[in-house]
Amino acid sequence: MIVNCSEPNNGLDSSSRSVNETVNGSHHFTIRGYSLAKGMGPGKYIASDTFSIGGYEWAIYFYPDGKNPEDSSMYVSVFIALASEGTDVRALFELTLSHQSGKGKHPLHSHFDRALESGPYTLKYRGSMWGYKRFFRRTSLETSDFLKDDCLSMHCTVGVVRTRVEGPKSYSVIVPPSDMGQSLKYLLDSETGCDITFQVGEESFRAHKLILAARSPVFRAQFFGLVGNPNSDKVEIEDVEPFIFKALLQFIYSDELPSFDEIMDSTTTPSAIMMQHLLAAADRFGLDRLKQLCEVKLCEEVNAETVATTLSLAEQHRCPQLKAICLKFAATNLGVVMQSEGFRHLEESCPSLLSELLETVASVDEKPNSVSGNNKKRSGSSIFGLDLAADGVAESVNPNGRRLRRRA
Structure with a gap:
């Protein structure tokens, strides 16, 4: 040039x-x-x-x-x-x-x-x-x-x-950013031209079949597929919280990750918990972009209280990067994580993940920079939490191969 x-x-x-x-x-x-x-x-x-x-x-x-x-x-x-x-x-x-x-x-x-x-x-x-x-x-x-x-x-x-x-431009036309999402969201908020009503718990939401079908393969099959019913005007949605479904609709119309502060007047539910529910809903309705946005947020907000449930969610909904982040976090903070309610749920719902967690703990311990004090702390807890003896004494094997005994 x-x-x-x-x-x-x-x-x-x-x-x-x-x-x-x-x-x-x-x-x-x-x-x-x-x-x-x-x-x-x-x-x-x-x-x-x-x-x-x-x-x-x-x-x-x-x-x-x-x-x-x-x-x-x-x-x-x-x-x-x-x-x-x-x-x-x-x-x-x-x-x-x-x-x-x-x-x-x-x-x-x-x-x-x-x-x-x-x-x-x-x-x-x-x-x-x-x-x-x-x-x-x-x-x-x-x-x-x-x-x-x-x-x-x-x-x-x-x-x-x-x-x-190429010389200097002789014009200065300012092209505004796209407002398609805002325009479609206006249709949702104003309920202009809505032709379908969703009953979610005790709340109802109105929407447009064509927009839903264009964005979600699940809605497309439900309304316009071989076994779909384009004449239906009401659908009942089960196993989804109303505010989660509202957030789902907001994304479908705007293509942006919704703000729960705008959707809910007040909430004490941690954002990680709400993001977990939204990820599950996104996977259910085939909204891959929303699912990945939720995965990014959950990777950023992983903590000891929610990591176990997030790990189970990542396994169930095929989120490999989120799963890897959770396994590494849980392995390096095992003592605290095992005290959470989510860990007990993980033991019951996804026992196969415990062996993967054990492998991750072992790989962390094998690193030359691992702190021996942390290893000792981990060794004092049973990863599997199983009673192996009838006399009330539980026995397990820590990542270093030593057998440990603790009172149940």
């Missing part, structure tokens, strides 16, 4: 720049019956169909007996020709023969690689050509993988050089 800066004029600075770039395109040319083309004589060629790149027409010329008589048909020649009217057309070229053995393309000659050395090639007029008189020795070509079943295939790339000058 070449930048030309003009001199200051009347005390006012101005600038412009010249932008040089290529418009690239490719053409694939196959010759079937190669052996029948031999013997045409030097200077005789087979032409491809014309193809358009950068506003000009081009063609590939293949000379099976070479372009020059003095080569005595020892080489095949290949050229790319300007096939339309044009003067001083500057371009870069690449010629590639294709392996017939499935090994891919083998670039033989590329002008793109030498652009800094010699610059683009200039074609003066229609019929001007770029290429190679001695493109490939014919005996080598006919015994190579490039020729198979009497078929030869080549690939041509042309990059036409274009130059434009």
